[in-house]
Amino acid sequence: xxxxxxxxxxxxxxxxxxxxxxxxxxxxxxxxxxxxxxxxxxxxxxxxxxxxxxxxxxxxxxxxxxxxxxxxxxxxxxxxxxxxxxxxxxxxxxxxxxxxxxxxxxxxxxxxxxxxxxxxxxxxxxxxxxxxxxxxxxxxxxxxxxxxxxxxxxxxxxx
Amino acid sequence: xxxxxxxxxxxxxxxxxxxxxxxxxxxxxxxxxxxxxxxxxxxxxxxxxxxxxxxxxxxxxxxxxxxxxxxxxxxxxxxxxxxxxxxxxxxxxxxxxxxxxxxxxxxxxxxxxxxxxxxxxxxxxxxxxxxxxxxxxxxxxxxxxxxxxxxxxxxxxxx
Numbered sequence: 234x235x236x237x238x239x240x241x242x243x244x245x246x247x248x249x250x251x252x253x254x255x256x257x258x259x260x261x262x263x264x265x266x267x268x269x270x271x272x273x274x275x276x277x278x279x280x281x282x283x284x285x286x287x288x289x290x291x292x293x294x295x296x297x298x299x300x301x302x303x304x305x306x307x308x309x310x311x312x313x314x315x316x317x318x319x320x321x322x323x324x325x326x327x328x329x330x331x332x333x334x335x336x337x338x339x340x341x342x343x344x345x346x347x348x349x350x351x352x353x354x355x356x357x358x359x360x361x362x363x364x365x366x367x368x369x370x371x372x373x374x375x376x377x378x379x380x381x382x383x384x385x386x387x388x389x390x391x392x
Numbered sequence: 393x394x395x396x397x398x399x400x401x402x403x404x405x406x407x408x409x410x411x412x413x414x415x416x417x418x419x420x421x422x423x424x425x426x427x428x429x430x431x432x433x434x435x436x437x438x439x440x441x442x443x444x445x446x447x448x449x450x451x452x453x454x455x456x457x458x459x460x461x462x463x464x465x466x467x468x469x470x471x472x473x474x475x476x477x478x479x480x481x482x483x484x485x486x487x488x489x490x491x492x493x494x495x496x497x498x499x500x501x502x503x504x505x506x507x508x509x510x511x512x513x514x515x516x517x518x519x520x521x522x523x524x525x526x527x528x529x530x531x532x533x534x535x536x537x538x539x540x541x542x543x544x545x546x547x548x549x550x551x
Binding site: 252 | 412442444446450460473480489532536542
């Protein structure tokens, strides 16, 4: 099958319904869009096979016991930022890590169970990484919006 | 917010559904050796508690190489919640958090062109009353990202 098929309006309409409720049955989606359940099922499968779509449950940080979220900006010195970020990305507390432009070189999202975990993270883990000149945290006190439904889909992900 | 306690079965459900949310309750029940009713009840509870949400993640649009950008905002502390809520209403913005740090609001968005980012940061956000300063930074490379663990925010309607 050609993985690079063009996504048409029917596909997009189905994706819109799935964004609102990923557990809607094929029949429910079919009824809303005046299609057949077989068409809905085939369209979803085709997009999934081509790694264009995943219908998934996302879980809250709190479901995993993470009660502290912080965004950390890092300035690198004396070592390529791409090396530093690879090392930092290996820590399980680091949920996202990006190389960025601007005053800082790396931006990352860190999640902790509570503030007591911060000293171990800083003194036992981050301190072992060479090339960090400074770290500036921004502690999330309230998340007003969090809506990322576009993401690279890893072909290795189980279907 | 104190998170409800999740047991091993809840975590197994989250694990299965994070790979494929369209799997039937019957299949999950068989896999975990519990009844369909238990699966249905647990999923409903997890959803009601805001621990999980079902959505569609697509890689559509990634071909146009949209870049993640961070916008740091400095705004009057006594109006920070109102301003963050106002920023969250912008369609181009994916996430907004109130933080303690160099900025008091952090904004995340995916932008296909630099002038779109500039428009949001310098024309729309900076124009909001009591916003004093914005700084932008662009992610040139994402080394780590977990699209399955998120902050599930409640719809902002009832208040």
